[in-house]
Amino acid sequence: MHTWSPSAPRSALVARQQLYRNIREYFYNRDVLEVETPLLCQAPVADPNITPIQADQRWLHTSPEYAMKRMLCAGYGDIYQICKVFRQGEAGKRHNPEFTMLEWYRVGWSLPQLMDEVADLLKILLSERFNPLPCLHLSYAQAMQTYAQLDIHHCSANQISALGQQLANADLDLNRDGWLDIIMSHQVEPALPKNTLVFISEFPASQAALARLANNAEGITIAQRFEVFFNGMELANGYHELTDAKQQLERFKHELQDTQRPHDAHLISALEYGLPDCSGVALGLDRVLLHLLNAQHIAQIISFDWTRA
Amino acid sequence: MANYSTNEFKPGLRVLVDNEPCIMIDIEFVKPGKGQAFSRVKLRNIRTQRVWERTFKSGESVESADIVERDMEYLYSDDEFWYFMATDGSFEQLGASREALGDTIKWLKEQVVYEVLLYNDAVVSVSAPNFVELDVIETDPGLKGDTAQGGSKPAKLSTGAVVRVPLFIVEGEKLRIDTRTGEYVSRA
Numbered sequence: 114m115h116t117w118s119p120s121a122p123r124s125a126l127v128a129r130q131q132l133y134r135n136i137r138e139y140f141y142n143r144d145v146l147e148v149e150t151p152l153l154c155q156a157p158v159a160d161p162n163i164t165p166i167q168a169d170q171r172w173l174h175t176s177p178e179y180a181m182k183r184m185l186c187a188g189y190g191d192i193y194q195i196c197k198v199f200r201q202g203e204a205g206k207r208h209n210p211e212f213t214m215l216e217w218y219r220v221g222w223s224l225p226q227l228m229d230e231v232a233d234l235l236k237i238l239l240s241e242r243f244n245p246l247p248c249l250h251l252s253y254a255q256a257m258q259t260y261a262q263l264d265i266h267h268c269s270a271n272q273i274s275a276l277g278q279q280l281a282n283a284d285l286d287l288n289r290d291g292w293l294d295i296i297m298s299h300q301v302e303p304a305l306p307k308n309t310l311v312f313i314s315e316f317p318a319s320q321a322a323l324a325r326l327a328n329n330a331e332g333i334t335i336a337q338r339f340e341v342f343f344n345g346m347e348l349a350n351g352y353h354e355l356t357d358a359k360q361q362l363e364r365f366k367h368e369l370q371d372t373q374r375p376h377d378a379h380l381i382s383a384l385e386y387g388l389p390d391c392s393g394v395a396l397g398l399d400r401v402l403l404h405l406l407n408a409q410h411i412a413q414i415i416s417f418d419w420t421r422a
Numbered sequence: 423m424a425n426y427s428t429n430e431f432k433p434g435l436r437v438l439v440d441n442e443p444c445i446m447i448d449i450e451f452v453k454p455g456k457g458q459a460f461s462r463v464k465l466r467n468i469r470t471q472r473v474w475e476r477t478f479k480s481g482e483s484v485e486s487a488d489i490v491e492r493d494m495e496y497l498y499s500d501d502e503f504w505y506f507m508a509t510d511g512s513f514e515q516l517g518a519s520r521e522a523l524g525d526t527i528k529w530l531k532e533q534v535v536y537e538v539l540l541y542n543d544a545v546v547s548v549s550a551p552n553f554v555e556l557d558v559i560e561t562d563p564g565l566k567g568d569t570a571q572g573g574s575k576p577a578k579l580s581t582g583a584v585v586r587v588p589l590f591i592v593e594g595e596k597l598r599i600d601t602r603t604g605e606y607v608s609r610a
Contacts, residue, residue, distance in 0.1 A: 162453075162457055202429055202459070202480065203451065203453055203459065205449070205450060205451025205453075206451070208451050208453060280477070281460075281476070282474065283440075283476055283478075285477065285478075285482075287458070287479075290457070290458075293457075294454050294457035294458050295460070295477065297454055298460070320456060320457070347454065347455055350455045
């Protein structure tokens with residue numbers, strides 16, 4: 114097998130061009146500004162489960178969220194970006210360590226408003242193969258109850274780890290969130306209804322990342338965060354953004370405590386200056402193309418995949 | 423023994439998992455966006471032939487297993503062991519237990535070359551070639567004129583295996599059998 118040639122056929126590049134064009138037209142019509150932010154940043158994203166790639170005292174961004182939030186703090190209003198992001202070690206049939214993300218922010222919007230827009234955009238982008246495209250909304254707890262028969266708000270830690278171990282066929286020595294990740298990825302995701310955009314919201318407070326915390330209807334503290342799943346694959350992740358600089362700094366310190374990495378001081382300063390109330394979402398565009406072209410491997414829709422880069 | 427980390431996992435890798443010698447068949451990288459990364463691996467236990475799935479944390483490593491494949495010719499049996507000889511010119515001989523032979527015993531014939539899997543130098547499994555040629559030792563006489571109907575009947579082969587054959591096949595004929603399905607293919 115020769116590796117000089119592209120891993121994707123020309124037709125996949127044509128589909129990618131059309132996809133970008135549809136997105137740009139969508140946001141142009143809605144007066145959302147296209148922006149660019151640095152790929153090489155002075156501080157990496159603090160997410161404990163994402164490993165950044167370091168280059169010459171800088172870090173390749175794993176998501177453009179920090180710089181885009183600084184624009185929001187500066188009062189630039191609704192913005193979007195299509196860019197490459199980089200995550201060390203994430204290679205597989207649905208992962209490439211360098212992949213394309215669409216990220217956008219809506220000032221003054223609630224999470225349900227943003228979820229509606231995500232559904233609207235995805236229906237347009239996927240319409241060539243999936244039309245009509247129904248939506249299903251579930252809370253994280255409902256999804257766990259329905260597809261894994263697990264009542265996460267009332268069951269014991271042992272019940273969660275027992276189910277996780279059964280699914281993994283091993284004791285991986287994980288914490289509660291780690292076992293929940295196993296149950297979500299091994300049991301719930303594959304069982305979600307097919308050809309349906311499934312929105313899962315109200316994530317556990319311990320998986321908030323950059324989302325605000327709130328009490329749900331039952332008085333349980335949850336993260337104002339959602340994810341979109343489609344045919345067993347995660348497509349998007351959105352937040353009602355945390356605006357509290359103090360809380361953000363605490364989360365940074367907690368997340369980075371076991372690493373040598375610095376936290377993003379620019380973002381903290383910007384939050385201190387003031388982030389307007391907003392919701393934001395990141396959408397994996399390579400995965401949209403996977404579905405659109407019915408491709409089995411991400412290499413088929415990326416011009417040169419990781420093994421040929 | 424070498425160790426393999428999850429980022430070195432690939433199909434065909436021979437590893438020791440939970441003290442069982444296994445070959446990796448398929449690897450899926452699993453990573454919830456904000457969650458932990460895992461490798462979900464489909465494995466074949468070469469001792470039991472069982473295919474199973476096991477998940478590893480990213481960065482976890484497993485020990486390599488000394489599993490070797492060899493082409494070997496079947497020689498004879500003393501009813502305790504079934505003896506094979508290497509075809510690489512070494513003339514080395516190894517005995518396989520009844521357990522290691524498994525279903526392949528149905529397709530075992532002298533001078534035919536089999537793929538023998540060794541773990542720590544002991545035979546753990548024997549795979550038959552896709553097609554073998556075996557003699558019919560017992561079958562009912564077929565009725566003339568029935569061939570057009572495409573009917574079939576059982577026939578016992580020299581190894582003891584029973585396969586469905588067309589009605590025109592008679593005792594003493596040599597048949598070509600597909601060992602993957604256990605089906606008659608043609609007269610040999």
